[in-house]
Amino acid sequence: MLEVREAHDDISLNVLRNASVVGMTTAGVASNQMLVRALDPRIVVVEEAAEVLEAQVLASLAPNTQHLILIGDHEQLRPKSESYELTAEAGLGYNLDISMFERLVRVGDYPVQTLATQRRMRPEISKLIRTTIYPSLEDHISTQKYPEVMGMQQPLFFWNHNYMESGSDSETRSKYNCEEAVMAAKLAKYLVQQGYRSGEVTILTPYLGQLNQLRREVSKFSVCKLDDRAKDQLDALQDGDTGRSLAAEPEAQLHWRQHSTTTALSGAVKFATIDNFQGEESTIIILSLVRHNTHGTIGFLRAKNRINVLLSRAKHGMYILGNAAMLRQGHNAKAKTWPQVLNILEEDDCLGNEVRLVCQNHPNTITPISTAADFDLLACEGGCSRQCDQRLPCGHACQRACHVDDLEHQTDTCREPCPRLHDPCQHACPKLCFEKCGECNFIVPGPFKLPCGHSLTHIPCSSSQDLSSVKCKETVDVTLERCKHTVPCPCHKVQDLKDDPGKCTETCGALLDCGHTCMSACGVCHNQGQNNRTGGAETSPAHPTCQKRCDRQLFCGHTCDKPCHGKGSGSCQLPCGAPCDKMPCNERCKKLLKCGHRCPVVCGEPCPGREFCIVCGKSDKMVMDLIMCEEKPLTSCTDEELLEDPLVVLPCKHVLVLSSVDGILELDSFYYSITSASGTKTWTMPAPLQGEHQPGKSCPQCRTPIYGLFRYGRSLKKRAIDMAQRTFLQDSEGRLRKAEEVLSTAEAALIEWNGQALMAAAKVEAGCIGSLAREKSAYRTLELPDVDHLCAHIRDVQLHALDNAAQLCDKAILLASKFGSGSGAMWPQSTLEEAKALLEQLPHYKARLEEPSTKRELQQIRSALFAADPLLAYNGHAYTCPNGHTYFIGDCGGAVQASHCPECGSAIGGSHHRLAAGNRSTDF
Ligand SMILES: Nc1ncnc2c1ncn2[C@@H]1O[C@H](COP(=O)(O)OP(=O)(O)OP(=O)(O)O)[C@@H](O)[C@H]1O
Structure with a gap:
């Protein structure tokens, strides 16, 4: 790596040595020390030297450096130190952020030149730093000639507000002030509307948090403005010798029309934090100071160096947004810069709650703005709150509020109805004023005779003027x-x-x-035929692939729902899927491949791709002949050979001679054939299909199953059916076995369930006897005639229950004997014993029930009746009807009334104490 780096350095050095001046950042110098030493500059100039760490300046010096010039201002921001303890302000003596520049200036022994004349700020602005920081600073005469700030009454103003800051209480966290951000954004928009170019308006803030807020707010706006180059050209026109008004120049109007666009405000305004803007300047500066809180601190905003930077960036105008009281309060006793600055602003009437706008169209109109919302109400188009009083070029009145852009109204889109008339018809144009009239679309009734002979009514007027252009739709x-x-x-x-x-x-x-x-x-079809044409001759149509469904019947009776897969020549008359009955052809295919050479495969099979051509096909394709036990390259086959034994391409793309495939698929057992004396075989008719299972066949080379060859439809489909049958049988056998298992499991479960269920039912039935007997006690409350009836009914139910219980027990014993019982068996021994015991008891129950009402029972009923009606015990008499049903007569006990037996309907009772025929007294 080092060698590569050195090689790069060598190249750079050669280039740099030819340069008179080399510029580098201090970080670049530090990371290219070898290069700097090799370059060995005699003179080193460090710009913004007061903002650079001493170590970084030292790193830029070379062994033979003779002259070091440091340019900077130690009254502005110092180098940045990540650790507060290392700064001069901490007072621990490290003083890391004191630059070499500052140190040498303060020592005083070194030659120092201070530029006393500033050429940036207009005097009203420079006054702020002259009074507080640079007492001997002079303003160059040029700064007094700066133009007024467009649209503003004053070039310098502190716009005071009471909006509170947001963000954490900790001073280490960034602060922001939402409302102040809105004020700054709206003021920036207003200034851009006045005609300032991109980058001429800058918003500065000490805090990153506020920078984000400002970006967000500014991104909400767009402005209609000229692009900067067009504005330069317009300015040049203004400065020309003619002295004529810009507005009158057609060229200027064209500029407006062509170059004015609606652009995002964020593209026209610059943003920065103050710390990143040192060394830079802007025509207009908007300062967003953010701080206003209840605990009275303004953090690093009180640093004099920072105040110096933020107040000294503006050229023509500066607008400070903040809370003045907070700035006064937040300052400590030592540093009083803000109070001094605010005093000057106050004295010059540049501090207040209302910033004052001046309308460029109506210079006497001053608009005081105290909140951000006032911009929308009072100067929404950058002018004042009046209606624009100008006429548009079309003659209509401008509908906008007083605006400062496009004073000649070249870009306005007038939305009044178009006043123009079409020529020559003089029909009124129905569009809006700003739209092009175009052709007259007024519908005229006609009728009109067209050149084609058809006539038309109700056509657009413009068409009626040129009937040859009308498209007749008849x-x-x-x-x-x-x-x-x-x-x-x-x-x-x-x-x-x-x-x-x-x-x-x-x-x-x-x-x-x-x-x-x-x-x-x-x-x-005709187009396709045309495209396939090789010579100049007329062609027959070529049809696209058939899009229909096959729809032929399958051998199973269903319909083939595949897309049409064709029948080919010598079509098979059988349903799809059934072994074909068409006769195989042994000839070689007569068609040509795409390459133009004859197809090598047997007639009836689809022609393969050109890679199977025996002339220009792939040289590594081989042809197998199983009878001759040989394999040779496809391209070595001759036409004569193929005439005798054409090729077959298997689905796996292996190629065999026809006789081999015929042998594999046993064509002889599917068709009858005759062989001529010359040895030519001809298939005569399909042979009956054999009953036994015929297995599927596969490629002798790769074992891929053979399928889909039309020639072998009879053999392949018979094998497919055999396979399907076998699979079905195997599958069915498996399913049958599974079903048997399920059935036997179910039977076992049923037996178990039956055993328990039977006994439960038997117990319920037997229990029924007891429960019914208990219910008799309730009969006391019943009417007398019902009692006999109920007793009989209860006896029937009891008997029926006993019969049921007996049957269930019998069944239980039978099942137990069939499936076994005892430990380990599915039928528990206890259930069997219960069943036997119950069965033994049942005859005993039954014998008791089948007795006629016993004396005990009658007594029970009697006492129940008498309990219900005590008078019966003294006065009542019991009788029986002709059929033996008991009934009672109360009062005197004599028959005084005729009635009918509720059991059998026969006459009961009587009259004059004489019983009806067949009725008898009983000793109940
Ligand atoms: N000799 C000059 N003639 C005309 N304009 C000048 C001259 N010197 C400086 N200016 C103008 O004065 C303004 C400030 O200049 P410059 O940015 O160099 O100052 P500076 O001392 O680096 O300022 P700071 O350090 O505060 O950023 C610029 O607009 C620049 O064009």
Whole structure:
């Protein structure tokens, strides 16, 4: 690396030695020490030497340097030191930021020349630093001749405000002041509107945070202004000898029209922090001081050196935005620069809450602006709040507010209705004033007779003036000479169509080889034929690939939904997918390849690419002959050989002679053939397909399966079907096995579930007997006639439940005997025992239920009835109907009323204490 560096240095040195003056940054000097020493300058001049560390100045000196000139100002910013402890202000004696320049000036023993005359600032501005820092500073006479600041009443003003700063309380963090940024941006926009060029207005701020705010605010605005070169030219015109008004010059007007553009304000205004602007200047400076807080500190803004820099950058005008009280308060006892500056400004009436604008169009109009919003209200177009009183070149009144740009109104787009009339028709122009009138589009009714013979009504006026230019859209039928199609066509395109029959849009309709009809436009087919033409002769149409679906029936009965894949010559009549019945041809293909040589493959197969040409194909392509057990280069094949045994290109792109592939795919077992005396074989008819499975075939070289060859459609499809059948059978067997497994698992689960479910059901049924018996106690609340009925019903339910339980237990015992029980078996022993026990108990239950109402039961019912109606115990009598159903008669117990038995409907009760026939008293 070092050697490379030295080589570079040598080259640089040779170049630099030929230069009279070499300029470098101090950082560049430090990193190119070898080069500097080799260059060995006699005189070294250091610009802004007061802002450079002493070490950096020393590094720029060479062994033979005889003269060191330091140019700078030690009253401005010192070199930057990252560590406060090392600075002179810290008072620890390191004084790293004292430059060699400052040190030598303060020592006093060295020759020092101070430039006493300044040529930058106008006197009102230089007064601020003369009074505070440079008492002997003089202003050059030229600074007194500076023009007034355009649009401003004063060239210097401190615009006082009360907006508070933002940002962290810590002084190490950057500060910003949003409202002040808006004020600065709007003031900058106003000044640019007055006609200042790009870069003539600069906004300075001490803080990076505020710099971002300013950028953001300024980026919101755009201004209409001349580009700078155009402005130079205009200025030159103004300074010319004619003395005539600029506005009257047509050249000036043209300049406005051509060079005034709406540009982003951010492109016209410069921004910088004060520390980065030392050594630079600007025509107009806007200072955004930011600081205004409740704790009364202004941070590094109080440094005199920094104040010096920020107040001494402006040439023609300077506008300071800040809070004056804060600057006075924030200063300490030693440094009183701000109070002094503010006092001067106050004395000169350059400090206040309102900055005053002067309208360039109405010089007597002074507009005081106290907030940023006032610019929009009172000087939105850079003038004043009046309406522009000028007339536009078109004669309409200008609709803008008083503006200072484009005073001749050359760029205005007047939006009044156009007052002009079209010539010669004198129809009124319907557009806006600023738009070009163009042709008259007024619709005239007609009718008009066109040169083609058709007539038209309601056409634009301009068309009616030149009927030959009207495009007749009437549809006419044109018969084309070449294809004989008659196609509809707009009248004005007839000649076009006749000249170019390739534009025929009629459907071609030709029958394609695949058997489908060509649906392309006739013109397309003819054009393709034309493009393929090799000589000058007329060509037949060439049809694009058929876009239809195959739609032939598959051998399974479904329809082939692939895009048409053609049938080729000697088409197969069978459904797609079925073993083909077309006869194979043994001839060599007669078509030509793209290279112009004859196709080498057998007839009926698609022609391969030119790399398979036996004349100009790839020399490394080989042809295999399995019968002769040989392999030779494709290009060594002769036409005679191929006439006898043409080639076949397999899907894997290996090439074999026809006889070999016929052998691989066993064509002899798929077709009958006869062989002539000369040994020529001819296929006569398809042979019946064999029943046994015929496996798929593959390339003898790479084992890639052979498929898709038309010639072998019978063999390949039969094999494909065999394969599919085999796969289906294998697949089905697997699925069947799986289904059996699932079934047996399910059966086992069912048995387990059945065992538990059966016993649960049996227990419920048996439990039903008990629960019904318990319910009888509730019968006390029932009406008397219902009791018998319910008792009978309960008995039926109980019997039915017992029957069910018995059946379920039987089933449980049967299953257990079928699938086994005990430990390890799916049927638990406990369930089986439960079933047996329950079954044993059931006859006992049943015997009890089948007894007629026992005495105990009757007594229970009776006590229930009497509990419901105590009078029955003394007065009531029980009777039975002719069918034996019990009923009760209250009160005296005698029959006084006829009724019907609720069980069987027979007559019960009676009259005059005599029972109806068949009724009997009972001892209930
Ligand atoms: N001899 C001169 N004739 C005309 N104009 C001059 C002359 N010397 C300086 N000026 C002008 O005075 C202005 C300030 O000059 P210059 O920037 O060199 O000063 P400076 O001392 O480097 O200022 P600072 O250090 O404050 O940035 C510039 O606009 C410059 O064009």
